[in-house]
Amino acid sequence: MIVKETKLANCFVLEPKVFNDSRGYFLESFNQNTFQKVTGLSVNFVQDNESMSSKGVLRGLHFQTGEFAQAKLVRVIKGKVLDVAVDLRKDSITYGEYVAEELSEDNKKQLFVPRGFAHGFVVLSNTAIFSYKCDNYYNKASEGGIIYNDKSLNIDWKLEEKDFIISEKDLLLPTLQSINS
Numbered sequence: 001m002i003v004k005e006t007k008l009a010n011c012f013v014l015e016p017k018v019f020n021d022s023r024g025y026f027l028e029s030f031n032q033n034t035f036q037k038v039t040g041l042s043v044n045f046v047q048d049n050e051s052m053s054s055k056g057v058l059r060g061l062h063f064q065t066g067e068f069a070q071a072k073l074v075r076v077i078k079g080k081v082l083d084v085a086v087d088l089r090k091d092s093i094t095y096g097e098y099v100a101e102e103l104s105e106d107n108k109k110q111l112f113v114p115r116g117f118a119h120g121f122v123v124l125s126n127t128a129i130f131s132y133k134c135d136n137y138y139n140k141a142s143e144g145g146i147i148y149n150d151k152s153l154n155i156d157w158k159l160e161e162k163d164f165i166i167s168e169k170d171l172l173l174p175t176l177q178s179i180n181s
């Protein structure tokens with residue numbers, strides 16, 4: 001396992017060891033002991049999610065508020081995405097800053113997104129199967145989000161605006177400034 005802490009504290013990029021042989025490959029996609037050893041964090045994941053999206057689909061930026069805030073360990077099983085995590089932790093010196101990481105079936109990279117972050121991704125391949133672990137249950141009433149093109153975040157999503165496929169719900173998300181006012 002290769003682990004790198006990003007510029008945002010407790011947000012990590014993890015690369016599991018891949019065992020290749022003539023049949024294909026094997027990897028441990030998650031191991032509680034290994035995760036705790038390499039990150040120093042003790043996280044109890046309770047829900048796994050999976051979504052499939054076509055090229056240009058942008059899901060996010062999402063978070064859950066309050067007691068239903070979620071940490072996520074995200075990865076791509078098929079295809080390639082640009083994954084984005086935005087630091088919204090009130091007391092953080094990197095508040096409002098983001099990290100973006102290409103996650104793909106080829107690089108097998110994972111991103112750990114702590115509680116207090118907004119999360120989203122855009123699909124760079126023809127299709128992508130996105131799989132992630134959450135340390136808190138889905139709670140519709142606690143859903144929140146920030147519009148993907150919030151100027152105060154200035155996220156480079158790598159694709160042209162015309163190529164995005166975004167849900168009606170996500171197009172109506174507020175700016176960071178408006179959720180703070």
Ligand SMILES: Cc1cn([C@H]2C[C@H](O)[C@@H](COP(=O)(O)OP(=O)(O)O[C@H]3O[C@H](C)C(=O)[C@H](O)[C@H]3O)O2)c(=O)[nH]c1=O
Binds near residue numbers: 051059062138
């Ligand atoms: C997230 C979630 C959704 N749902 C239901 C609610 C909707 O009827 C349907 C699609 O939900 P939504 O459009 O919110 O799915 P995404 O746009 O992929 O949302 C996710 O996108 C970004 C990338 C995230 O990080 C979050 O995990 C999550 O918000 O699944 C559930 O039943 N359970 C769940 O945990």
